[in-house]
Ligand SMILES: Cc1cc2nc3c(=O)[nH]c(=O)nc-3n(C[C@H](O)[C@H](O)[C@H](O)COP(=O)(O)O)c2cc1C
Ligand code: SF4
Ligand code: SF4
């Protein structure tokens with residue numbers, strides 16, 4: 108439960124004592140204290156994080172298995188590890204799974220060198236390869252029906268940032284999750300409602316997409 | 325409260341009971357024909373059977389009362405009919421598989437002529453000197469009915485019949501107690517949630533009662549999406565009022581005024597029956613404002629889900645009711661704190677809620693006397709697959725799998741050997757013969773690697789392919805995954821691809837390790853119960869049936885002779901009858917040819933392995949054989965110039 112703003116408590120992260128704000132997600136806490144935890148789906152300040160990318164695992168003393176740090180909040184006296192073997196095992200598998208459905212063509216990608224997948228792969232010390240999982244790309248390569256931006260299903264990691272930020276800015280989402288299982292994708296709801304803030308001015312989704320799956324035309 | 329207002333609900337119920345008695349006595353003197361017309365009965369032709377009875381009664385000018393009831397669980401025997409003809413001197417008699425012809429005959433000979441048609445009798449409904457009673461069959465006498473006690477005995481569309489069978493007495497007992505006392509009783513009974521996880525219902529109700537907030541809510545989870553499971557549907561179709569009564573008891577306990585039944589739109593009969601039951605209960609003052617003259621107000625609405633398996637998960641269910649895409653969210657907060665509309669919400673399974681009335685009426689000690697210490701009460705399974713008496717079975721917790729499958733359900737048909745039982749549907753596990761003495765309760769099944777789940781049980785004989793069964797379940801979960809989180813969305817797809825590859829004979833040795841590791845990561849890394857349990861069928865079968873996986877990968881052999889890519893059909897020339905042509909015409913690809921000795925052979929290149937020839941070959945010859953690996957089939961050359969040669 109979130110306490111008053113200045114409610115600072117002591118916790119231990121990776122063996123070091125630090126004083127942090129109670130009630131804040133551990134992911135945000137660690138990141139702002141210079142401790143990197145891989146993550147894709149979290150947006151700073153979210154009230155109910157989706158916890159869907161399954162990359163931000165940590166271990167907390169007293170809890171038997173790794174938990175996502177974006178939905179685990181700071182409590183006094185917590186002992187947290189961000190780099191245990193169990194954590195790394197899950198993170199590596201999650202990243203490899205994401206890479207197995209990602210069109211790895213960095214050279215021709217607009218976010219080459221700025222891409223979080225590259226950063227996370229480097230951090231986890233694995234190459235940009237999905238092995239032992241085979242590559243499984245979707246048949247549809249591009250959805251270009253929207254007047255202002257394109258959607259590339261084989262780049263998308265389904266982090267949901269675009270849906271969340273569009274909703275936050277416009278009061279309802281103009282893009283949404285669709286499909287089931289492996290076939291899930293981001294659907295652009297066309298035609299656009301007239302009263303909507305013009306997508307042309309907003310662009311929230313395209314600028315928030317970490318992997319250039321939504322791009323301005 | 326003074327004595328008089330405390331007694332009010334009981335007095336009001338007595339008035340309804342009086343009306344019920346009157347209504348029922350109207351046809352008490354007529355012979356009675358009872359027909360099960362829940363979905364399972366209808367699928368077997370019960371509606372046609374009913375019209376045949378009606379027609380025959382009018383044709384022979386015989387007066388009888390046709391009593392439509394729900395399902396009594398003996399689905400293998402549907403359409404099942406019970407006839408009581410008091411003047412004949414016989415007790416009420418069950419007849420199985422009563423199709424229109426049999427219906428007509430029974431009217432003419434039994435109702436008209438007093439001859440009960442002995443050769444068609446299934447059994448008498450009570451012990452007597454004339455006809456063996458069904459209570460001598462294990463399928464009847466080993467069952468203990470708590471939840472399904474009135475299923476198949478009363479007309480689900482008639483509130484009065486439920487009332488006459490003691491209905492709504494549990495609610496009255498509850499209303500005579502303070503809510504805390506109701507919760508204490510549920511707690512003492514040890515009732516655990518029947519939706520799969522077995523969470524103690526009393527604790528859940530307690531948390532909802534204690535949660536701050538107003539407008540608390542009770543939701544009955546009837547999403548029931550496991551393939552092969554249909555207990556909840558049957559209960560709603562056969563005795564809806566028991567579920568409504570359970571919900572009202574919960575409402576009184578937690579202080580809710582509003583309830584919902586979340587039922588899939590694919591259950592149209594259940595939706596119709598439950599909707600009607602709600603309005604009947606309201607008319608009689610058993611739901612709505614000032615229930616039975618008290619201060620209790622509770623209203624129930626039916627919410628029709630669109631039939632996604634994942635919407636049975638409680639947080640996804642709430643999302644779906646709120647009008648969003650049914651995707652689970654992280655817990656905590658749990659629905660008891662922040663549920664539908666952000667209000668404290670109890671979500672319970674149909675069977676959990678339907679257990680409450682009996683507990684209130686007969687007391688927690690009675691409930692604890694059924695079942696085991698850790699899992700009191702009964703379990704309801706839909707037992708399907710390779711088993712003689714399939715259907716719904718309600719058994720006390722603690723009896724073993726062997727007793728359930730072999731004693732109660734009659735074992736494996738056609739003298740085949742038992743191979744495995746899959747318990748708990750796509751989230752459950754696949755157990756081999758050596759687990760048959762495992763007692764059925766929440767904890768023992770979990771320990772064995774399976775789980776109670778919501779009660780699906782698939783029995784498999786020696787002809788089943790374990791790898792293909794695992795593939796089937798992963799295919800199901802992959803299709804039903806909401807796609808939100810990485811492990812479940814992508815991981816189950818890779819598992820499916822690997823399993824497909826193995827069943828096609830293209831598996832590699834490393835695949836088993838890969839399946840194991842990936843399965844463990846999906847289990848540990850997924851967000852909701854769907855993903856966390858999806859690998860179970862694969863992980864348990866890898867543990868208990870590794871030799872079947874090995875056979876596929878290393879030898880190209882499917883031990884169940886099931887996987888098409890790994891089998892071949894051939895004709896045993898020693899058995900094939902010269903001049904017989906039966907199999908020739910049935911082959912869709914003209915693969916069957918005549919040999920130089922006027923016997924038959926199969927052209928392996930043309931054969932699509934449909935097995936039609938094997939079915940067609942007369943049992944006396946039994947000449948078509950199936951082998952695996954496929955190369956074991958002897959090569960019989962096609963004579964040059966024979967018809968169909970390419
Ligand atoms: C994928 C998935 C599907 C589920 N489906 C059902 C269902 O069809 N019916 C049900 O009662 N519970 C289902 N559950 C369990 C519910 O989330 C919840 O635990 C249950 O309704 C609680 O009721 P109980 O305490 O009476 O068991 C499902 C859970 C998961 C993870
Ligand atoms: S389009 Fe981009 S922001 Fe939206 S879900 Fe896909 S990767 Fe995330
Ligand atoms: S585990 Fe599967 S069903 Fe559950 S949230 Fe993740 S993707 Fe959706």
Ligand code: FES
Nearest residue numbers: 158160161163177
């Ligand atoms: S950042 Fe926590 S699961 Fe994605």
